Amino acid sequence: MTHRRAVVLMIVVTLLWSTAGVVTRHLEAARSFEITFWRSAFNALALVLALGWMRGPALLGQLRRAPRLVWVSGLCWAVMFTAFMVALTMTKVANVLVTMALGPLLTALFSRLFLHHALPARTWIAIVVASAGIAWMFGHEFGAGGGLLGVLVALGVPLAAAVNWCVLQHVGHGEDESGDMPLAVLIGALISAGLALPLAWPLQASPHDLGLLAGLGVFQLAVPCLLVVRLSRVLAGPELALLGQLEVVLGVLWAWLGAGEDPSSAALLGGAMVLAALAGNEWLAWRAETRPRAPGRAAVSPASSSSNPQSTSRSEA
Known part of the structure; x- marks a missing residue:
């Protein structure tokens, strides 16, 4: 899969993810943990x-033998599935989404601290601009409506x-061969349902x-989450998180x-900053991909570059 196709599919993922807020506003009786x-x-x-269907009876045995990293990812999915929906019932959609948009900065920091991955300057700049837009949205929305516990x-x-x-980047780029990460999404869903x-x-x-909830479970969670596991083999973690910020803009x-939750002018301005950061980062990445190489310089294939964590982050972030 090319980098460009992976970016397009990640945008589709964010489109599916972004439907949760508006759908929950049309529920009749189900509330909070239900x-x-x-x-x-x-x-x-x-x-x-x-x-x-894909694995047959072997699925149960694979779940029992799932290694530690799969369970770590599964616990992360469980927290994400549970905290997101509970927060949506406690505060405005915009408050939840702008809080989630801290993800790229945290992912970049964790990648640098724990995986020792270098990031290009353009990605850091995009993260700073997107975070500034989110901070602008957050300051206005939080000051206007409260919802501290939900935040x-x-x-x-x-x-x-x-x-x-x-974790997905560590496994997806071949740094650990033991991870069967689609199982992690299933583990996360089972834990979340069991706790709730x-x-x-x-x-x-x-x-x-x-x-409505069946539609969310299948098309807002199962399909995009399996897809993002596949995309983690092509896109670096910080870039996955940065592209995921489209969910903020689309969700608002x-x-x-669809639900009459009017965004403020601050939310619109902050969303525009997020979009500008995403577009700028991807445009610079596209220019880097298409720029002619110096004569005699060998091209580096995605497969060979993925063996080096730092070169992977620089070329794909």
Whole structure:
């Protein structure tokens, strides 16, 4: 898979991810932990069917023998699945999304600290600009509507995501051959559903709610999360996190158009800064890819560059 195709698919992933906020605003009876339970349960069911069809009876044994890194990633997915939906029921969609947008900065820092990956200057600049836009949005939204507890719950998402992107990058670029990372998504869904069920009882979701939550479980979680595991073999962790910030802009837009949660002028300005940072980073990456090489200089293939963590981060971030 080329870098450009991976970027396009990651944008599709963010489009699917961004639908959660607006869909939850149209639920009739399901609330808080029940929303989390049903979404994670439908996610787990879809993953069991998909992975079971591809792997057959061996799936259960693979789950039992899953190595440590798979379980670490699974726990990260569980935190992300659970904290995100609970936070959405406690504060505005914009508050949750702008808090999640701390992810690129945390991912870049974790990649540098724990994986010793160098990042190009353009990616650091893009992260700073995007973070400034998020800070602008956050300051306005938080000052206007409160929701401190919901914001604190939402903080669990970028923290878990930063750890997860680092694990996915470590495994996806061949630095550890033991990871079967699609299993991690299934483990995360099962843990999230199991933890939420006792807190969700008694269940009150209507058939209308179950239909919406089933759609979220399959198309907002299972499909894009499996896809992002594949993309982690091509894109560096900080770039995955940076591209994921489109979810912030799209999520606020859908909540505005589909649920009447009007974004403020500060949210619009902050979102424009995020988009500018993303577009600038990808444009500079595209120029670097297409720039003619000096005569006699050998081209480096993606496969060979991935064996070196630092060259991978510089060429792909």
